[in-house]
Amino acid sequence: MAELKDIGVAVLGFGTVGGGVVKTLAEKEALLLERLGLRLVLRGVADLDVESDRGVSVDRSLLTTDARALIEREDVDVVAELIGGTGAARELVLHALKLGKPVVTANKKLLAEHGPELHKVAAQYGAELLFEASVGGGIPIIKALREGLVANQINSMYGILNGTCNYILTRMEEEGLSFDEVLAAAQAAGYAEAEPSLDIDGHDTAHKAAVLAALAYGGSVPLDNIQVTGIRGMAAADITYAAKMGYRIKLLAIIRNCAEGVEVSVQPTLVERRHPLATVLGVYNAVLVHGDVVGTTLYYGRGAGRMATASAVVADLADAALNLRAGGHRRDLSAVPERAPVVFREPGGIVARHYVRFSMKDRPGTLAKVAAVLGAHGIGIDSVMQQEGPENAEYVPVLFVTSQASERAMAEALAEIEGLEDVIDQKPVRYRIENSA
């Protein structure tokens, strides 16, 4: 077989990440040639808007609005989908795969919602689907799971996977600011989207958790099976109380292989301050992976941003190019879904310790009523701390730390407590606690 020296690349989407990929391909051409022994040559960039300045120098003749025609060109060997969403992106990815062309994508939503379909088509047409940039931005977590940890059964993964949320939580704790104040500042600084719900309601983290879980266990995780709680409206008081108790609150994706099945959840979680994930601050992401052979491993870096994400996309382009030259796929994921179907645990069965804050009527006997309901649902209490409220306040904050209890038991008990007369005046706040590193 003739040795391929030039690999033609099509970039679909000239936004933040697309611009970063175009810039990296230009700036790193010589380095990549030296390392790979082949040249990644940009054949074209497709976007509906080819007029706006993206702050990246590119030969205007490479810009096109016709993504399909670009994909179909004979001198395009690999396609990078950096459009986002599940409309045009899905159609164009399928189109490229059906032409047998490898596709590199950063699109976690597309993978979380249509992963099985895309992997099936990729296998059917003998094309690779690579998605390093979809989780953890520049952190090579996909490569670590697929290659570095290939000999391991993954016992668990704990991830801080959304930079926006981690930035908000960090500033709330460090500066004692409210959620709304930090969100507004983050939006003004361009760290948070103008429409932030995908990030702050936890869905972006859930998409990434679904990608990681599918990679580690095969099959696909129905998004409905992921219990998702975001950080919207988190009270600064809970961050302060958690700190007093020796914890920091993080939005964690938790993926665990339990006897009852694989559990996947996204929720604000109290982690001990000496836990490795407690030290991940600002926009940084991290994933703690426990493999049965290797033990504990930690991956850390920038989870978003033009150049961090471009680093991951170009790594996938390089892999796709090397695989094309080798005439095959070094890493064929299509074998994974063929395994025995994975059981994903229903969210109600997930068991953990919990932090609960009640705004409780300051009157003898109230605490006993709450404790009685928890006890009736089989929920043990590890500690109770009443906090000072305003002087002469009718209701005061009371913090409970529970022993291990299921989501279902906690939800039922708290609903019952909310229904008690004259006991609490606000919805209880409940977060998970994770101690083990």
Ligand code: HSE
């Ligand atoms: N909006 C995401 C974040 C990056 O804040 O981490 C893209 O997934």
